[in-house]
Amino acid sequence: MRFTGSSGGSSGGGGRQLSFNLGHRPAFGREDFLVSPCNREAVDWIDLWPDWPSPALVLCGPAGGGKSHLAAVWRERSGARPVDADDIAAAPGGVTRGEPHHLIDPAYAIADQEAFLHLYNRVADTGGTLLLTAATAPSRWSLTLPDLTSRLRAAPIATIGQPDDALLGAVLVKMFSDRQLGVPPEVIAFLLVRMERSFAAARSLVELLDRRALAEKRALTVPFVRSVLDTPD
Numbered sequence: 734m735r736f737t738g739s740s741g742g743s744s745g746g747g748g749r750q751l752s753f754n755l756g757h758r759p760a761f762g763r764e765d766f767l768v769s770p771c772n773r774e775a776v777d778w779i780d781l782w783p784d785w786p787s788p789a790l791v792l793c794g795p796a797g798g799g800k801s802h803l804a805a806v807w808r809e810r811s812g813a814r815p816v817d818a819d820d821i822a823a824a825p826g827g828v829t830r831g832e833p834h835h836l837i838d839p840a841y842a843i844a845d846q847e848a849f850l851h852l853y854n855r856v857a858d859t860g861g862t863l864l865l866t867a868a869t870a871p872s873r874w875s876l877t878l879p880d881l882t883s884r885l886r887a888a889p890i891a892t893i894g895q896p897d898d899a900l901l902g903a904v905l906v907k908m909f910s911d912r913q914l915g916v917p918p919e920v921i922a923f924l925l926v927r928m929e930r931s932f933a934a935a936r937s938l939v940e941l942l943d944r945r946a947l948a949e950k951r952a953l954t955v956p957f958v959r960s961v962l963d964t965p966d
Contacts (some may be wrong), residue, residue, distance in 0.1 A: 739865065740874040742863060760822050764847070765781065765805055766799060766802050766806055767903050767904070769896070769897055769899045769900035769903075770897055770898055770899065771795075771893065771895060771897045771900055772798070772799060772803070772893045772894070774891060774892055775792060775794070775803055775891040775892060775893045776803065777891075778790055778792075778808075778889065778891035779792075779803060779806060779807045779876060779891070782807065782811060783811070783861065783862060785862060785889065786889060787888045787889055788853065788856055788857040788861065788862055788863060788888075788890060789853065789856075789862070789863040789864075789865055789884070789885065789888040790862070790863070790864050790865070790889055790890075790891055791840070791865045791866075791867060791869075791870060791871060791885070791888050791889070791890045791891065792804060792860075792864060792865065792866045792891045792893070793866070793867045793869055793870055793890060793891070793892055793893070794868070794892055794893030795868065795893070795895060795930040795931070796868065796933070797931065797933050798893045798895070798896070798908045799892075799893055799932075800838070800866045800893060801838055803893070804836055804838050804864055804866050807836070807864055808836050808864075811862070811864075812832075812834060813832075813834035813835055813836045813862075813864065814832045814834070814835050814836070815835075815836045815837075815838065816835045816836065816837050816852070818837070818842045818843040818844065818845075819842055821837075821845060821848045821849055831853055832861075832913050833856070833859055833860060833861030833862075834856075834860070834861050834862050834863075834864075835852075835856060835861065835862075835863050836863075836864045836866075837863065837864070837865050837866070838864075838865075838866040839866050839867055839868075840865035840866060840867050841867045841868070841869075841874055846876065846877065846878040846881050847878065849881060850878060850880055850881040850884070853881065853884055853885075853932065864948060865885075865888075870890050871885035871886050871888065871890075871918070872886055895930050895931070896930060896931070898907060898925055901925060901928075901930065901932075901935060902922075902925055904932060904935050905921055905924060905925075905935055905938075905939065906941040908935060908936065909939055909943075909953075912939065912943050914943060914946070914953060915953075916953050917953070917954070917955075919953055919955055920953055920954065920958055923955050923958060923959070924938065924958065927962060941961065942958060942961060945961050
């Protein structure tokens with residue numbers, strides 16, 4: 734996906750050009766997974782499957798950063814079975830059902846560590862793989878079982894970072910487009926230097942601007958967006 738527009742805090746010309754050259758990855762539903770420097774490491778790990786150096790890979794990053802989305806891409810590719818934390822606790826030996834690959838999203842929700850270890854061992858023994866998602870690395874989980882702790886801390890970690898300008902800008906363009914709103918490049922540039930760096934903030938901001946533009950029957954220009962941001966909603 735490519736978006737180009739002038740940067741800076743005003744709608745005037747002469748600023749540097751913003752260029753959002755992003756790859757994309759087919760994913761569940763109608764959306765694409767946008768690839769940028771902040772998630773490239775995680776995408777590369779997913780691409781490396783099935784040649785992971787460990788039976789498990791931990792995919793971690795902030796809420797709303799695309800963990801579940803990228804996990805769904807891997808699940809489609811691998812044919813992995815999604816595993817619920819309650820299923821592991823109830824019958825860890827029956828979870829695999831002869832299927833080699835499994836997705837646990839989120840992994841930190843698993844309370845029964847003995848059952849989790851049993852599942853890990855069964856998958857490893859049969860040559861399968863586990864993709865585990867979490868907000869943080871296993872070293873920060875509340876692990877008390879030594880054998881499970883050592884296995885998970887030895888697993889490679891694929892990290893999704895906070896969104897950079899390229900990804901956040903592309904996400905803003907898509908969110909506005911989903912609402913059938915045309916947005917000039919200078920508006921995206923204006924927002925990028927003023928907004929909180931998160932997907933949740935982008936979603937809230939797009940909803941606010943859509944609501945105010947509709948109520949006031951205004952186009953999304955830099956002066957209008959500035960007035961909205963300077964006025965408590």
